[in-house]
Amino acid sequence: DTGVSQDPRHKITKRGQNVTFRCDPISEHNRLYWYRQTLGQGPEFLTYFQNEAQLEKSRLLSDRFSAERPKGSFSTLEIQRTEQGDSAMYLCASTPPGEGLAKNIQYFGAGTRLSVL
Amino acid sequence: AQTVTQSQPEMSVQEAETVTLSCTYDTSESDYYLFWYKQPPSRQMILVIRQEAYKQQNATENRFSVNFQKAAKSFSLKISDSQLGDAAMYFCAYSANTDKLIFGTGTRLQVFP
Numbered sequence: 001d002t003g004v005s006q007d008p009r010h011k012i013t014k015r016g017q018n019v020t021f022r023c024d025p026i027s028e029h030n031r032l033y034w035y036r037q038t039l040g041q042g043p044e045f046l047t048y049f050q051n052e053a054q055l056e057k058s059r060l061l062s063d064r065f066s067a068e069r070p071k072g073s074f075s076t077l078e079i080q081r082t083e084q085g086d087s088a089m090y091l092c093a094s095t096p097p098g099e100g101l102a103k104n105i106q107y108f109g110a111g112t113r114l115s116v117l
Numbered sequence: 118a119q120t121v122t123q124s125q126p127e128m129s130v131q132e133a134e135t136v137t138l139s140c141t142y143d144t145s146e147s148d149y150y151l152f153w154y155k156q157p158p159s160r161q162m163i164l165v166i167r168q169e170a171y172k173q174q175n176a177t178e179n180r181f182s183v184n185f186q187k188a189a190k191s192f193s194l195k196i197s198d199s200q201l202g203d204a205a206m207y208f209c210a211y212s213a214n215t216d217k218l219i220f221g222t223g224t225r226l227q228v229f230p
Contacts, residue, residue: 003161004161033217033218035218040222040223041222041223042121042123042208042210042220042221042222042223043162043208043218043220044220045217045218045219048217056217058217091161091162093162093218103150103167104150104212104214104216104218105164105167106164106218107164108154108161108162108163109161110159110160110161111161
């Protein structure tokens with residue numbers, strides 16, 4: 001069990017560019033969450049998947065944001081036409097089925113820090 | 118809408134002493150979960166302790182315990198025998214059923230030798 005893995009750890013981009021982040025959940029975890037954390041704030045929910053189905057999206061997830069989990073394993077979060085306000089830490093979390101889901105225990109990755117210049 | 122409030126941006130404690138971090142929340146749900154997560158610098162968030170709202174007994178995990186006051190919508194974390202490794206950001210979080218987590222703004226805990 002290697003934990004939730006996120007790649008890259010850091011991303012610096014220029015305003016207007018597109019970026020894509022990847023999250024690999026813990027093996028056999030069928031629920032996957034994306035959160036955004038800005039400096040001095042707690043994480044804010046963006047979206048989550050149950051297997052490959054995207055079940056909920058936050059209003060924070062504007063049209064420039066899209067998330068996928070095509071085979072129910074890893075997930076990608078893409079931001080198009082980045083803006084300076086997108087600068088944040090993007091966190092991924094996963095939950096195992098069964099007791100873990102019943103208890104809503106989410107295991108977090110170390111995050112991808114995005115800086116938009 | 119559910120909200121979580123942590124009114125202490127920073128707290129400090131001396132090694133081996135006890136510290137309590139405060140959290141209040143607002144919800145109209147009767148069944149929900151409450152969590153405390155620890156986020157060390159540049160490292161991932163780790164679950165410290167979890168409480169189910171329907172349980173009256175306060176959760177404990179080794180040196181960590183909570184004081185859950187459902188009527189007051191209060192959920193404080195007590196850390197006993199504080200250690201240098203306890204220094205981190207601590208986030209209080211709420212979820213209704215098996216759902217997204219709603220976090221507070223966090224409390225930065227410093228531990229002095």
